[in-house]
Amino acid sequence: MTRSSCKQVQEQLLDMAGSSVPREARALQEHLDSCPACKAYWAALCADDALLRDCIDALQPAVARIEDGVMRRLAQVPPEAGVPAPPRAAPAAAGGAVRTHLLRLPLLRNPRTGIAAAAVLALGLYLLLGRGRATLYDQVMGALGEVQTVHFVDAAIRDGRWAKRVELWYKQDAGVAATVWQGGQVTFQRIDNGEHAWIVAAGSELGQRSPSTGALRVVADLLQTGLFTRDFVRVPREDKAVEGMPWRAYSLSNGTGTVRLLAWLDEASRVRAWEKRRLVKDGGWETYRTGTIEYDVTPDPTLFQPDFAPDVNIVDVDPAR
């Protein structure tokens, strides 16, 4: 394989990232089959694409906050009056992240208190405003505040195979342990025992230990409960009965209708499963991510004990400094 032809192939691959190599591009496929460098380059581009998709998915709650913020401000504006400017965040120091003010509220630093407070607040608003029934978000958050254990598995699927898998165990008063696999290898571990949080990436000789951010908050983040503030639509045709228990299906589409999130809730309004589907060229839907959550499985208590390889040096980090 000549260097120039590899360069040409990689230029072509850049145009195809985000989709797949077309069947009619036989010469290109043959090159990929016989050239380890280009094959690795294509695999890396596909991994970048999957990471971008996941990252954009994770940003959907931010879009929901924008919508809510705009609509809240518009609702405050009397007809014919000016629109008040939204509060500007302080400029990010050296481009660093500006955390939302909500997360800085002392009450919400304790995740259980925070989530319970959110549920109580939601219930209060519900009673005060007489809306008739709690919103889907209120129901999901209320249910999450009650759980004792969580076992959660989330898988990103590519070409019918697991490209990435996240597994999380949570036990009230014990903590949370999350592991990420990619390509059959563990790439990342996080443990939070309510006192400390440990983060160790595969292949790294350094791990980090910091004060706990709260195990239940990690669960809420990974379950992306913020998405339930959005306009999910009830879709009875997708309802399931699992082990005799009815699961209600809800659907949320992106603005262009090309991506759909389906979520199933059980009778206690606990999230039990989800699927992310995208529209493919033939007009059908392809599932590219799935998640399942069990609530009554007791985890192995050793999962919450930091037990990393002996050559990993754990460094204490204080995010407040």
Place this chain on the structure above:
Amino acid sequence: MDLEVEKALVASCRNGDRGAYAELVKLHAGRVFAICFGMLGNRHDAEDMAQQTLLKGFMQIQGIRDSGHFAPWIARIARNLCIDVIRQRKRPAAPAAGVADPGARTEEWEYGRLEGALAQLSSDYRVPLLLFYFDGHSTKSIAATLGTTQAAIQARLSRGRKQLRKLLKAEGAE
């Protein structure tokens, strides 16, 4: 989205229908956020700026010349507001921290590395790349939003991916 529906929504907004503007906000919030994130390289600032953009859009809806072109119009407002912020910063935003914020959740650790790499990309590449994922993978739609050609968008996407690959490789995020 159906152009006629969008035109009707814009027309209703001009008659003071806030419900119609709410529909436009739902349809365009992701796109506006992608542009702000692409311009500013920081999602938290982008969230604030996207809100400001959509509020300014409401205030200035009477000034829209072609009611069928809400997307490029609101994109222009977003870009102008972001340019003001970048000028005020006086210096470009440094890349987001590439290593985990220990308080962040598991996946955020990975996203932090991606954001670190994205922050180092030129906004010429970052904006179309983010729009590609927020906007249903349509280069035609991105071209219309940014007021350029589909070929130009395709070229910027390819170059952006190439640079992003180099940056992620350099950070060891394979």
